Amino acid sequence: MHSFEVTGGKKLSGSITPQGAKNEALQIISAVLLTPEPMEIRNIPDILDVNLLIELLGDMGVKINRLSRDTCIFQADDLNIDYLHSDAFRQKSGRLRGSVMTAGPLLARFRKAFIPKPGGDKIGRRRLDTHIIGFEKLGVEFNYHPEDGFFHLEAKNLKGTYLLLDEPSVTGTANLIMAAAMAEGRTTLYNAACEPYIQQLCAMLIRMGAKISGIGSNLLHIDGVPYLGGTTHTMLPDMIEIGSFIGLAAMTQSELTIRNARVDMLGVIPDKFRQLGIELEFRGDDIFIPQQDVYEIQTFIDGSVMTIYDHPWPGFTPDLLSIVLVVATQARGSVLIHQKMFESRLFFVDKLIDMGARIILCDPHRAAVIGLEREQKLRGITMSSPDIRAGVSLLIAALSAEGKSIIQNIEQIDRGYQQIDERLRALGADIVRI
Numbered sequence: 001m002h003s004f005e006v007t008g009g010k011k012l013s014g015s016i017t018p019q020g021a022k023n024e025a026l027q028i029i030s031a032v033l034l035t036p037e038p039m040e041i042r043n044i045p046d047i048l049d050v051n052l053l054i055e056l057l058g059d060m061g062v063k064i065n066r067l068s069r070d071t072c073i074f075q076a077d078d079l080n081i082d083y084l085h086s087d088a089f090r091q092k093s094g095r096l097r098g099s100v101m102t103a104g105p106l107l108a109r110f111r112k113a114f115i116p117k118p119g120g121d122k123i124g125r126r127r128l129d130t131h132i133i134g135f136e137k138l139g140v141e142f143n144y145h146p147e148d149g150f151f152h153l154e155a156k157n158l159k160g161t162y163l164l165l166d167e168p169s170v171t172g173t174a175n176l177i178m179a180a181a182m183a184e185g186r187t188t189l190y191n192a193a194c195e196p197y198i199q200q201l202c203a204m205l206i207r208m209g210a211k212i213s214g215i216g217s218n219l220l221h222i223d224g225v226p227y228l229g230g231t232t233h234t235m236l237p238d239m240i241e242i243g244s245f246i247g248l249a250a251m252t253q254s255e256l257t258i259r260n261a262r263v264d265m266l267g268v269i270p271d272k273f274r275q276l277g278i279e280l281e282f283r284g285d286d287i288f289i290p291q292q293d294v295y296e297i298q299t300f301i302d303g304s305v306m307t308i309y310d311h312p313w314p315g316f317t318p319d320l321l322s323i324v325l326v327v328a329t330q331a332r333g334s335v336l337i338h339q340k341m342f343e344s345r346l347f348f349v350d351k352l353i354d355m356g357a358r359i360i361l362c363d364p365h366r367a368a369v370i371g372l373e374r375e376q377k378l379r380g381i382t383m384s385s386p387d388i389r390a391g392v393s394l395l396i397a398a399l400s401a402e403g404k405s406i407i408q409n410i411e412q413i414d415r416g417y418q419q420i421d422e423r424l425r426a427l428g429a430d431i432v433r434i
Helices: 022-034 048-060 081-085 087-094 097-110 129-137 170-180 196-208 239-251 269-275 318-328 349-354 388-400 420-425
Strands: 003-007 013-016 039-042 063-068 071-075 112-116 141-145 150-154 162-164 186-190 211-213 219-223 232-234 255-258 281-283 286-289 306-309 334-338 358-363 366-370 382-384 404-408 430-433
Touching (some): 022 196, 048 063, 087 097, 087 112, 097 129, 196 232, 239 269, 239 388, 269 306, 269 318, 318 349, 318 366, 349 388
Parallel strands (some): 013 255, 382 404
Antiparallel strands (some): 003 404, 063 071, 281 286
């Protein structure tokens, strides 16, 4: 097990380029299973979850030509379907929550798939109901086999239908889009997720020959086609990394430039950081964050305390609430953080309280943060990363803190942030992997 040793209190400077989007990558790379033709995917993040999925596809028989760490050519023209019944597939796919994304493409093309019980980080329940119920309505039969821990899915025919999702699940929407793309007839998908990642997936599928309308809304119409061909696709920069770097600049009183941020696809993210009092400026496709000694949390128009909560896109992404919470600890003013979607995602605040932050954990979903106004710095401690986003939030806290911090279980951070220690050292951070 590796740890980060961080000596905080240093101001950073320079520019940093965000990696490709992790959440988009898991969908896009799974989609290569839809066609026997070559698929060239660019701006792939070099992170644990994505590399594990690529390895999994290779084990299934997908030909992989890795032109560079961020560009691959995939060709799924000779898959070993029997591998899906093996213990090796069960063990490897069970380690990766994103392996569920292979179900939609496999059902579309081969009419059968296997979904392991969800794995990943410990932030609360990750339901598969949206996926399974949607597949069933498309004509899929499924059974859970407790002896191997898999959902077995099989369809004699996939037929388009009307699907009203019980929640706008991003992975559920992506899986159902891929399955419906080669189903017979029209599928109407209502209450669909409409994140930029979903828009990117739809745009790529259209280039492959799919027929999809309503992109960017929560109502999609998908007319199934019998065949999908190859294409080239470039992934967006990771919006969660971008938000993390904005928070990092504010907490460490640093002047940073985030390069090639695709500001047109960030939605309300910049505005939420501005509500915390953080100044930022768009310079073309770059984001410039000036050094700020103090940033002040806004109030609502009636003077009441600001509440920041997660909401399906185009609302604020839940993956950045942990970052916002940490940034608020050194602000002037107070804010209520309301994490609606995951009941365990705020449980890392005990580490921040140990560092000296003023936080009241109201319940599993809400935390009140009273900013320290930099009157006192956070202090370095030894702590453990419970999940990807909390891990980076604790890393940001450690970089701003007085003294030395040890962050354990950094494999969680590596799942979502590529070579984060090397990239932060290039900005002047004192961080060592031990």
